Amino acid sequence: MEHDAWRQRWAEGRIGFHEGSPNAFLAQHVGLLAGRERVLVPLCGKTEDLAFLAARGHQVVGVELVEDAVRAFFGDHALAPDVTRDAAFVTYRHGPITLHAGDVFDVSRDRTGAIDAIYDRAALIALPPELRRRYAALLRSLVAPGTLMLVVTLEYPQDQMAGPPFSVPEAELRELYRGCTIDLLDERPAGGRLREAGIDGAERCFAITMR
Ligand SMILES: C[S@@+](CC[C@H](N)C(=O)[O-])C[C@H]1O[C@@H](n2cnc3c(N)ncnc32)[C@H](O)[C@@H]1O
Numbered sequence: 064m065e066h067d068a069w070r071q072r073w074a075e076g077r078i079g080f081h082e083g084s085p086n087a088f089l090a091q092h093v094g095l096l097a098g099r100e101r102v103l104v105p106l107c108g109k110t111e112d113l114a115f116l117a118a119r120g121h122q123v124v125g126v127e128l129v130e131d132a133v134r135a136f137f138g139d140h141a142l143a144p145d146v147t148r149d150a151a152f153v154t155y156r157h158g159p160i161t162l163h164a165g166d167v168f169d170v171s172r173d174r175t176g177a178i179d180a181i182y183d184r185a186a187l188i189a190l191p192p193e194l195r196r197r198y199a200a201l202l203r204s205l206v207a208p209g210t211l212m213l214v215v216t217l218e219y220p221q222d223q224m225a226g227p228p229f230s231v232p233e234a235e236l237r238e239l240y241r242g243c244t245i246d247l248l249d250e251r252p253a254g255g256r257l258r259e260a261g262i263d264g265a266e267r268c269f270a271i272t273m274r
Pocket residue numbers: 069070080081082105106107108109110126127128129132165166167168184185186189
């Protein structure tokens with residue numbers, strides 16, 4: 064999806080991906096992130112997971128294309144963030160939460176600072192195949208070996224529905240993060256749009272130790 068299409072979705076409130084409460088896989092497996100201070104949340108939208116991670120003592124660094132979504136997160140939580148602006152990003156900060164509004168592909172280590180963990184829910188699967196490879200390479204470039212990533216994927220017959228969300232089979236995940244240690248933590252039948260359309264799919268949660 065092009066940038067304008069995402070902006071339009073947010074402007075029109077077509078954000079069926081927004082869960083409105085902490086993700087069930089994250090709630091179940093967040094203990095794996097214990098002791099890892101700074102957590103990067105790419106393509107974060109206005110997910111409640113940001114607040115959930117902050118409440119667990121993490122410093123949270125989100126990146127989201129659509130500034131309205133970033134503003135909505137702080138508005139929903141009645142927080143008044145400090146706002147700074149540079150050529151590539153508008154950055155909103157409040158307490159342990161820093162959200163960069165801009166294109167994730169403009170992010171560098173200078174922007175994120177040291178990252179101890181990554182949480183990817185509806186981020187990898189929001190990107191078309193050609194961008195997924197670039198995205199995985201970007202994440203790998205942002206962190207040191209040993210960094211832990213929790214990633215939630217979705218798999219379904221791609222010919223039965225156009226993404227996003229896209230189907231990312233386990234084999235593709237393993238290819239994107241080749242050389243990393245990849246453990247399947249959890250799995251459940253996919254709900255939401257897929258179930259409504261009568262399409263069988265699976266949501267999976269993996270722990271990836273970056274190399
Ligand atoms: C499917 S939503 C998931 C949001 C969030 N992770 C959640 O669980 O609710 C994908 C988000 O990625 C954002 N996005 C799309 N392309 C992006 C890009 N190139 N850089 C940063 N954010 C992007 C969209 O605006 C959208 O909010």
